[in-house]
Amino acid sequence: MQLTGGQILCESLIREGVDVVFGLPGGAILPLYGTLPQYKDRIRHILVRHEQGAAMAADGYARATGKVGVCWATSGPGATNLVTGLACSSMDSVPIVAITGQVARPTIGKDAFQEIDVTGVTLPITKHNYLVMHASEIARTIREAFYIASSGRPGVVLVDIPRDVFQEKAEFGEYPTTVDLPGYKPVLDGNISQILRAARLIKEAQRPVVLAGHGVLLSRAMDELREFAEKTQTPVITTLLGLSGFPQTHYLSLGMPGMHGVAWASLALDEADLIIGLGARFDDRVTGDLKRFAPNAKIIHVDVDPSEIGKSVATAVPIVGDLKRVLKQLIANVEPAIHVEWMAHLDQLRREHPSLYIRPTEKLLPQYVIREISEVTDGRAVIVTGVGQHQMWTALHYTFKEPYTMITSGGLGAMGFEVPAAMGAQVGVPDRVVWSIAGDGGFQMTMSELATIAENNIPVKFAIINNNFLGMVRQWQEFFYNREYSASGYTKNPDFVKLAEAFGILGLRVTERSQVRDAIIKAMEWAGPVVVDFVVEEEENVYPMIPAGTSVDQLIEEPQMVEERR
């Protein structure tokens, strides 16, 4: 059957199971938009207000559903607007296929209007990318793109298609089911001799901990993680991206370590004699100063990406493989164990360092707001955050009970994620409650997507943790720059309630502690999107804190808590 490039693309996307695309049109991609109406009952297109919104919505969609997120944009500025979103997905190993229009083939390389070398620009922030020069190559390329994006260590694949290739006709027959990629064969099963070596170390360990990262969720290994932890009685520390991979109400859950993690988790890493890293990359926010990280521990590192192993920390037992499979292999080879003393010691650390302490006050504290959202939603809402203090408070004070419920820009730390990613997540899981916990700074970076949200009646609940500051920057300036609040305070924030109303969205304002719970309940009872402006204490700090590049001996804890415990 002869089809145009645009039709072949749509047919291919449908065969890949794509049901929604986030995008915005422009010259180079117009032929595709010309084709789209033929497929409107099968591919839902959501028109964003800025292409960064499209990329981040695709990211939120992918993290909430486990499917590949798809976004597209026109050439030049459309494509460069995608970049921050793609970089975010790339850093966090989120499966994304991005499609960009390119100028027509005869004009490529001539600095044509809106021509940008998109494959060049996105080289370091994609797992792979393509420039498709013939309509006959579209189907194969799309098959490869989805395969690469979703297998091994997931990532971003960008496909750049010139305008005239969308129009060119080619034969579209069988959609390829296989791929021929001699240079890409992810290792899935762990090497058995390494599994046995790991089992031996696990048996010998007196003070073991699991460090579970995003890999647990990406490989859907939540049940296996739990079984492994219970069988070996190993406490589980979860990284920021791993937070919802292990229920935080489980007796073996220790929570998040590192710069703003709970003290007992950082101390557990420090004192452990064995760290079992599961799909975690030993990021500097977790390790602090590498020379002083986990001085007593041997490390078993399981990762599907061999280049992660040994990148930051020296590894006693490296295991390359898909986490779900490797955990099954480990479970089969480890012996049941108990660690009575270690567990008792960790309990004591918890009592000595109550990192989740919230000081008693009548003031409206941000931590309190987040804890209330956690309680009202029973820890089962899908939570999307921005970047900064509110993100860390969410990681600390929201009790995540179900997988795929913590959606946050970890590696890139991209402010503005909170609006479009929440929108994409809600599109992916329409029957779930999605709360975006937003910074007043980040919210203003992408709030134009409120128009998209209103237009499509996407019922995200926004909790703006409004401290009138770029809060995390202010905190660093307080601690490390003599409280010189250089360009971190806003002298005039918009009225977020009126702003919401301008978009046709319900806006609520909360200024008192006593109003918090009612507002949360009201937002959840409201059928459509809601923006709640929580006007919180301005100069509240995130504790605990381990300053960048140091280690747990430099731990700073909440001053009032330390005072009370004297």
Add this chain to the structure above:
Amino acid sequence: MPKGPASHTIVALVQDRPGVLNRVASMFRRRGYNIVSLSVGHSEQPGFSRMTFVVNGDDHTIEQVRNQLDRLIDVVKVSDLSDENVVARELALIKVQATPYNRSEIIQLVDIFRANIVDVSPDSLIIEVTGDEDKVDSLLQLLKSFGVRELMRTGRVAMLRGANAYPGTPSANGNQ
């Protein structure tokens, strides 16, 4: 204990796809690895090229380089030939000033190094020399006194001795 920085010869078999050299070079630049030389050419298999890199680094860095190369979709196979029994060669073209008076002296040197004279003009010669870097360096050193006008060196290319093709060099992940 890992050894300190040393020069490694890494050979990669890559798919001939647009931009593959760019991908490889960009990875080296981004990760801050130091390429001493790079040479690229067709391999025995149509559609595939072979790249030889000379990279300086300690064992840890070289392991990272190999893993990062392997991670590129277009890179099919990566081997570290440093400790292997290999033949390594590079080629240089050297344009040297020559007068009727010293021309025979230069020719003698060329003979000693089993190099070739590939072009003769009234006041210069082009010499082609093949060998390992040391040999090329030595000849170059000797020719400097005559006046080297132009120098063109390829990077190193390397191949395992004997009947074996590229070995499955074990990597730290133990999944070989």
